[in-house]
Amino acid sequence: MKSYQMFIDGEFVDAVDGRCFASQNPYTGDAWARVPSAGSEDVARAVDAADRAWREGPWGQMTATERGALLWKLGDLIARDAGRLAETEVRDNGKLMAEMLAQVRYLTQWFRYFGGLADKIEGTVPPLDKPGYFQFTRNEPLGVVAVITPWNSPLMLLAWKVAPALAAGCTVVVKPSEFTSASTLELASLFLEAGFPRGVFNVITGFGAEAGASLVTDRRVRKVTFTGSDATGRLINQQCAAQFKHVSLELGGKSPNIVFDDADLDAAVAGAISGIFAASGQTCIAGSRLLLQESIHDVFVERLLATVTNARLGDPMLPTTQVGPITTPAQYDKVLSYIDIARQEGATCVLGGKPSDIGGLFVEPTVFTDVTPAMRIAQEEVFGPVLAVIRFRDESEAIEIANGTAYGLGAGVWTRDIGRAFRVSRQIEAGTVWVNTYRAVSFMSPFGGYKDSGIGRENGIGAIREYLQTKSVWINTEAPPANPFTIR
Template structure:
């Protein structure tokens, strides 16, 4: 193998190991177009090894014997180690998925806060004494971890979305097998080294790499796995949900979105234009919360679209490792082709392309896959580009007359992950927040996330919540304990 290629092994039980089959696969730098890393192609035998390691760590050994306070201190140390290694992790992730390094650095430095937050919660997971109406009984509840959890993450934000799963799950006392996307596995493997440096016992975090079509079923249906937490596309999510239900696994799903960014005539148009641009053109639109539907009140539509277009035209596209780059390439060839196909669909449906609409060549990177920021005007709510997730820098502008119509258009879709509202009317802000069918509603802002705020979807965008207090509850189960204080009564009568 050429010396400029990094060979990665998988990780289980504190040991690095090759795939049992001896097979590997390549990771391609989406900007430079060359193979930069080689990874192990896991099979079912490798899945068994990782799950067995996680199961052993959960049931006995150093992790199982830690007090909750000690778990919390480990998570805090992990946050410290992430800060120490943030630049290296960000560079690897940027090279793997093509997102700008400046954004990746900011993301990864923020992740320490998740481990601090959940580290602080670890010893506050309290049960309760329950005053039942039976005077000869003392009753209480215990909050206990589930066991081995499988975390499956997508290619667009590997470490961020892994953290949203790992931090609450570890605070609750579970162990993990992490399966990153085959397109962006390197940073998840580097995370294992950070766990080691923080002092985590072997088997708490295990990582297998490979293709979901080959190992997904064995991961989800493994008899020693208690919970699956998945972020990804609709089709894969449907398959995971079916398998989890068949094998009675706990499940958290965060799937696609087609989020409306709704701008009323009374909004601050400068702020709204920046928010609309951030919602769709940042990260080249490769984010589940992309504000890919612009719902704009008719009387300000022309002005707002012009302002959004000016921002889009000024976006600096180029090398993700260049600190001045604002928009990187499309991560995978399949996604690049999909976006271009949807642009063609928009033309065929009769929408009016007023900006972009084509691939963009970068002289220094002839193989890189860039797509111009694209805006379609005159979009009707039932067009495919207004109903289906594109996952790229394509904005569908839909005009409306009043508040009632805006709500109807926003909710008339199978997704419900997020929504944005731009208005100067505080009453309208509260009304819209109540009426929009979305797990997150941003008012006069967009694309904000935090460790204290729950995140998840309505409808086809999934179920369960990540972040905040709600997330940790999804990694716990409640045990009810009854202690009899008196003599045993009639054995044939229920107490």
């Protein structure tokens, strides 16, 4: 079993008290790696290092161009080691090698993009209404950033946060999910090889109740960026509010995939499958609600089932596998419980609905019809390969159903009518709306949620501002002395 160490202040170290825990391979069920379990003292060491690197170390004295060059170098190293990093992710979270390799290869672009933006951060010189003064603004880094990542796409979602944070001049302490810590620790060695100063990038591993809570509540941490469940996000938001920390949250989703009767049905079927069965449904943007216009409902479901019935479950390392296992035993149990709930509420299971015959943590791709918008299967995030099919009559009802949940992360619209595409995408309450496609992301495109799906935006030019604060500087050039008891 491979043993890992945390990465603190440029060195790989064990937990102070020596505690460790095992990481399991979701496909084999075997423990394959040993990971340190951080306590509050370990967290304090990591935050010390990050705070020192920001306030006193060379990171703060480097030019933005120099910081950007390091990010570019890191991107090159990730591209070189993409295969190794992707294999580590597959062992840890059970997702397909084809998807993980594509993700890791692509995330190099985040470090190149934000590396290029690092020296494009500019202030302003506002035209003042007060003669005799010169005023300008500076955009300065917030300081130490806590980065908390989930188990479904650890490195991709880390890049979304760490690349803009470092480009802005911040330092970071990363806490990956306890289920998928290995790939982040493998990545840490590339920061060392790229030449980042000590303390700029740190990784602590462990559990949320101890390591995560200590990190979030440390007063030297000036921003927390988190991807995960809405329940945990709500708790983190409350903790950050108590200390007036900056926070960005990318939380759950119950995304509608809306198919109108004028859509290209072949393309829409492929989009529906991609939306829910890719990654075994373990993605925040899963199109877990399939809204079908009544006139095409039956033929669409028939085509969908004909394709999904033949989906290949198995070893996620094999290129022929299409659906991998559920990542954790607790999530496996949750998915099966929602299947039971759907049956109890009167939905009709037309495909799957049980554990796979191949055993392990596999759940058969599952499709429910006769779902009504009020059912829990249509309101609550399952985070598994379970699709709820809902009928609608017209455009107005489709929008009402689409917006009828607490979430607003993503949505899909399938239509050949360009006017409808604009109307519906405008009215849907979601941070991302895909038209005639699904699950497309880019380092250039803002990503985030409405409503309970989160706060803030990742990716795109604006993401770097999530890690900056604006300072106004006033200089008296020739203004005469004024009454000291009045505002100037």
